[in-house]
Amino acid sequence: MNRPLRPLTAVCIVLIGACVYLGAEAWGFKPESALLPLTMIISLILLSILLIISDQSSADGAKSTITIASGNAYLVMVGFVISVDLVGFYPTLVIGLPLIAYLFGYKNLRMLAVATAIVSLTIYGLFDFIMMKDFPLGIFG
Amino acid sequence: MYEMLIMALPGVLQPENFLAIVFGVLAGICVGAMPGLSATMAISVLIPFTFGLDPLVALGLMAGIYNGAMYGGAIPAVLLKIPGTPAAVATTFDGFPMAQQGRGGEALQVAVVSSAIGGIASALSLMLLAPPLAQVTLLFGPAEMFWIAVVGLLSIVFLLGGNLVKGLVAACFGILVSLVGTDTVNGTDRFTFGFFELLDGIHIVVLLVGLYAMPPVVDLLQTQLDTSQFKYDKDQTESIWVAIPKMLRFWKTWIKSSLIGIWIGILPGAGGSMAAFLSYNEAKRNSKNPDDWGKGEPEGVAAAETSNNADTASALIPALTLGIPGTAVAAIMLGGLLIHGLQPGPMLFRESPDIVFGFMWQFLFGAILLIFLGGSLATNSFAQLLKLPRPLLGSLIVVLMFIGVYSINERMFDVYLMLIFGAIGIAFDKLKFPLPPVVLGLILGSFAEENLRLALTIGLGDWAILTKSTTSLVLISLVVLVVMTPLIKKVRNS
Numbered sequence: 284m285n286r287p288l289r290p291l292t293a294v295c296i297v298l299i300g301a302c303v304y305l306g307a308e309a310w311g312f313k314p315e316s317a318l319l320p321l322t323m324i325i326s327l328i329l330l331s332i333l334l335i336i337s338d339q340s341s342a343d344g345a346k347s348t349i350t351i352a353s354g355n356a357y358l359v360m361v362g363f364v365i366s367v368d369l370v371g372f373y374p375t376l377v378i379g380l381p382l383i384a385y386l387f388g389y390k391n392l393r394m395l396a397v398a399t400a401i402v403s404l405t406i407y408g409l410f411d412f413i414m415m416k417d418f419p420l421g422i423f424g
Numbered sequence: 425m426y427e428m429l430i431m432a433l434p435g436v437l438q439p440e441n442f443l444a445i446v447f448g449v450l451a452g453i454c455v456g457a458m459p460g461l462s463a464t465m466a467i468s469v470l471i472p473f474t475f476g477l478d479p480l481v482a483l484g485l486m487a488g489i490y491n492g493a494m495y496g497g498a499i500p501a502v503l504l505k506i507p508g509t510p511a512a513v514a515t516t517f518d519g520f521p522m523a524q525q526g527r528g529g530e531a532l533q534v535a536v537v538s539s540a541i542g543g544i545a546s547a548l549s550l551m552l553l554a555p556p557l558a559q560v561t562l563l564f565g566p567a568e569m570f571w572i573a574v575v576g577l578l579s580i581v582f583l584l585g586g587n588l589v590k591g592l593v594a595a596c597f598g599i600l601v602s603l604v605g606t607d608t609v610n611g612t613d614r615f616t617f618g619f620f621e622l623l624d625g626i627h628i629v630v631l632l633v634g635l636y637a638m639p640p641v642v643d644l645l646q647t648q649l650d651t652s653q654f655k656y657d658k659d660q661t662e663s664i665w666v667a668i669p670k671m672l673r674f675w676k677t678w679i680k681s682s683l684i685g686i687w688i689g690i691l692p693g694a695g696g697s698m699a700a701f702l703s704y705n706e707a708k709r710n711s712k713n714p715d716d717w718g719k720g721e722p723e724g725v726a727a728a729e730t731s732n733n734a735d736t737a738s739a740l741i742p743a744l745t746l747g748i749p750g751t752a753v754a755a756i757m758l759g760g761l762l763i764h765g766l767q768p769g770p771m772l773f774r775e776s777p778d779i780v781f782g783f784m785w786q787f788l789f790g791a792i793l794l795i796f797l798g799g800s801l802a803t804n805s806f807a808q809l810l811k812l813p814r815p816l817l818g819s820l821i822v823v824l825m826f827i828g829v830y831s832i833n834e835r836m837f838d839v840y841l842m843l844i845f846g847a848i849g850i851a852f853d854k855l856k857f858p859l860p861p862v863v864l865g866l867i868l869g870s871f872a873e874e875n876l877r878l879a880l881t882i883g884l885g886d887w888a889i890l891t892k893s894t895t896s897l898v899l900i901s902l903v904v905l906v907v908m909t910p911l912i913k914k915v916r917n918s
Contacts, residue, residue: 291855298593305600305615316612319873323600330593337589356642357850360822361843367826368836376823383819387645391813398816402823416831 291338295331302328359383372418376403428773429551432781435480436789444481445786448488449793455489456496456512458644458817463493464752465640468632469821471760472828479764479779484786486760487737490753491790494733495539495798502531502725511732514700518717518724531725533667536798538678538726542733543791545682546689550737550744551784554773557745561770566878567890569769571899573872576748579691579906580864588910590857597848598865599872601626609877621837628759630829630838631866634845636756637825639853644818664795674726677707681727685734689751690741703731737787744768744780747871752860758867 302324309320363383366375380402381395389395410416435441455466466489474482497512502519515535522531564572577599581591604615605625616622681703688699707727708717717724739754747768749755758768766772772780829842852859876890883889890896 290851294851294855308615312607312612312614313610315877316607316610316614319869319876320600320603320614323596323603327593327596327600330589330596333589334593356645356818357638357847359645360638360641360846363822364826364836364839364843367839372826380819380823383645383822384813384816387815387818389813389815394813395816398820402820406823406827410827410831417834418827418830419836 289338292335295335295338298331299328302331356387359386367419367421369421371421371423373403373407374421374423376406426555428777429555429781429784432778433785435778436484436782436785438480440478441480441484441782441786442789444477444484445488445790446793446797448485448490449492449790449797450488451485452489452492452494453496453499453798454492456493457499458496458812458814461640461644462497463490464756465637466493467753467756467760468629468636469824469828471632471756471763472629472831474760475763475831479766479776480782480786482760482764483779483783484790486757487783487786488790488793490736490757491539491543491733491787491794492798494543494736495536495729495794497732498535498539498725498729499532502535503528511697511700511735512728513697514704514728514732515725517704517728518719518721521718521720522722522725525720527720529662530667531722533664534671534674534722534725535729536664536794537668537671538674538681538729539733539798540791540794541678542682542685542730543736543794544788545730546686546734546737547784547788547791549686550741550787551781553738554741554745554784557741558770558773561745562774564770564895565893566875566882567893568895568899570872570875570879570890571896571903572746572748573868573875575899575902575906576742576746577861577864577868577872578903579748581858581861582906582910586856586858590855591861594852594857594859595861595865598862598867599869600865601631601862602866602869603873608874619837621833621835625870626841626866627832627838628762628863628866629832630842631845632756632759632863633825633829634842635849635852635859635862636752637821638842638846638849641818641821641825642850644814644821647814671722671726674723676710677703677723677727678730680706680710681730682734685731686738688731689735689738697732699731699735700728703727733791737784737791740783740787744772744783745770747868749860749864749867752863755860755863755867759863762867 306321306324306328309317309324312320363375363379366379377399381399384395384398410418451470452463452466455461456463467486470485470489471482474485477485494511497507498515498519501507501512501515502523505516505520507513507516519531519535522528561572577595581595582588600615602625604622606613606616606623613623681699684703684706685699688702704724704727707723708714711717711721711723713721735751736753739749739751740757743749743754743758747758749758761768761772766776766779825842826839829838830836832838849859851857852862879889880887883892891900
């Protein structure tokens, strides 16, 4: 793999970038409030540099890679959350629960419908009815 | 202090509290039986749901889940050679060969009885050791408490094994997250970026669900479980009550493995898998027929399962008395205590004795219940859990994660924050960064800072205050010991 693109190196570079940004922010704190944040930020930068050096000097780099499949599963979760925010919790639940399972290989439509009905009714009964929780309503709010 | 232990018993036996343990054990076995899911994940998803509950009910659920999951991990380990939890790896060595010989039911019975015995021993150790230790720690001042936080953090980084630099990165990251919010001493807003939602800091549950629940869910969604090796004949399995007398020959293994598990549990960062491996090797070394091990020797299952359950409650000894958790699950349980307004540490024993001692009883009952719930049901019912469709289960957990995090403050901001921590959790998981130091950093970071500032105020700004007492010097020596031990080991090995 292209060395700079190795996952560990890439993550460490992102970490250093975030630390520099946070360090600039922490610089403006009162001295006693800045002590621990700056210590941690400097430590993180130094440790990240160490990790980059060890990753770049090893022949095969970090053996673990963040696969596309992990990214897909994560994106589905992001999509679920955005959908809840936009169209509300219950519509997303009724569509999203079976859809996610279907997308990841469970194709039994009858079971999906039964499971969705049971889960939706249980959540409604427990959270809306008994615990009085208000979930996001999205465009229906 | 032991009289308070007795006084806490009636509270635990209240129907709602007892039912919580029963439900927790059953749920824990189910979770543990699903490869990829763990007690850590189950408790982190469950914690938000316990907000409105009485603390003892919530803690009973957690204690039950922890006990149940440690045994539940043995079910796929025996039947599929896939450990349900990392601590069940050693159980596969003899459990799976037993299942292949048509003795899967027997292996599961040995596992459940041994798990219960390990759990009971662990709960007793917690009851015996935590109260006196809490008395001692009451004498500690801010300087000593600062050093305790440092010892706790470093020990989980250095004793966890693996890459030390990655462990330190994880701990520093956790500490940095703990600093988000308004500085309580002088009112400075730190890393809030104009979001009023961050003024109170980042809720530990948001971090826990993101870090601990998202990576297993990703795994659950994208990987199929191979159940082709599933071999289990329930008709050949005798009743657990008939089987128990035949297991009494393992008594020596039970005692040794319990002691190993308890010791490993107390050591920060070591965890159940190390306990199981050590006990397995020790039992094999002392066996009269070591050649049979690995080919279906029930004593191997007994050794591994006793010790991985014996580290459950004992991991809470440093957690409850000092605020330093021995394992990742213990770190998450500390988070659970915090959300119920219970600050782990010596004062917990003074301020909420009914809850802290009740929690200890709940561990004991949870372990005993394993035999009744796991023993009579596991061999027939829980094995069938392996056939549950993983994508459906994964999508259900996504929904539960959302509900749990959203319910904390009823705002989407926390859910988006969870997604960010989830991405970090997935990256850390794939790149083998240890997660327990992140949680411990979050718990101990602000605690260490608070005590450091308090000590400096008492010492009028003189840093020497941190080294003035004998206790501080002992703790500093411990820091040196913790840091040097793996380095010395490395030098020796090379």
